[in-house]
Amino acid sequence: MLPFFSSISGEISIMNSLRKFVSSVKVLAVTLVLLLSFFSSAAMADEATCIVRGPITIENGSFDYSKTRDVNEFTVRSAIVSLPVGESGTIDSIKITGPDGKPELGCPTVKDVKNGTDLIPACGGPVVLKTGETIYAAKGSDFGPNGNIKSFKITLCDDFS
Numbered sequence: 001m002l003p004f005f006s007s008i009s010g011e012i013s014i015m016n017s018l019r020k021f022v023s024s025v026k027v028l029a030v031t032l033v034l035l036l037s038f039f040s041s042a043a044m045a046d047e048a049t050c051i052v053r054g055p056i057t058i059e060n061g062s063f064d065y066s067k068t069r070d071v072n073e074f075t076v077r078s079a080i081v082s083l084p085v086g087e088s089g090t091i092d093s094i095k096i097t098g099p100d101g102k103p104e105l106g107c108p109t110v111k112d113v114k115n116g117t118d119l120i121p122a123c124g125g126p127v128v129l130k131t132g133e134t135i136y137a138a139k140g141s142d143f144g145p146n147g148n149i150k151s152f153k154i155t156l157c158d159d160f161s
Contacts (some may be wrong), residue, residue, distance in 0.1 A: 049074070053136055054082070054153030061089065061147040066137040074129045075158050076105070079119040082153040088114040089143030094123065094154075099132025113140075119154070 051074065056065045079094075094107035107123035120126060143149060 050155050050157040052153055052155050053138070055150060056138075056152045056154075058089070058140070058143045058147070058149040058152050061143045062139075062141040063143075063152065064139050066135065068133060068135050070132065071129050071134045073131045074156075075126055076129060076156045077120065077126045077159055078155075078157045079123070080155045080157070081113050081115060081117040081119065082151070082155065083113075083115040083143075084146070084149060084151060085115055087143060087146060087149060088112055090141050091119065092139040092141055094119065094138045095135075096127070096129065097135040097137075098130045099134065100130070104129055104134070 051069075051071070053065070053067065056063050081091075083089075091107065091110040091113050093109070094105065095103055096105040098104040105123055105127045107119060110117075110119055110122045113119070138154070143152075
């Protein structure tokens with residue numbers, strides 16, 4: 001009879017260990033849920049929301065671009081230039097006009113613009129675009145050495161790229 005009782009006590013020991021393990025898993029699950037609730041998915045996302053303006057065609061070293069688009073409220077924290085490697089030029093002006101007809105962003109001349117340049121520091125810092133019909137207008141000159149580019153873009157993002 002003694003072997004029978006030793007196998008029961010072994011099973012009880014295994015059951016106690018299993019209960020402790022399940023209890024630990026429950027604590028970890030609750031901790032994970034609490035941690036995830038403290039951090040929003042937007043804050044944890046790796047990718048920013050961006051609005052791409054372009055491609056803009058540059059002919060004979062210059063461009064004049066205007067586009068009207070409905071936008072949701074959007075904070076522009078970076079405006080990154082995309083140009084072929086080796087190309088550079090001057091942004092003569094950028095103006096974003098909001099739905100109320102008032103300028104939301106005005107940017108003076110920015111010289112020596114090349115691939116990867118962030119225009120926001122030269123334009124006075126981040127800006128909030130209001131919800132509604134928004135006009136984006138930009139002019140540029142002195143682009144080269146090629147002077148004829150079909151892939152020029154400006155990417156407006158809500159993160160500091």
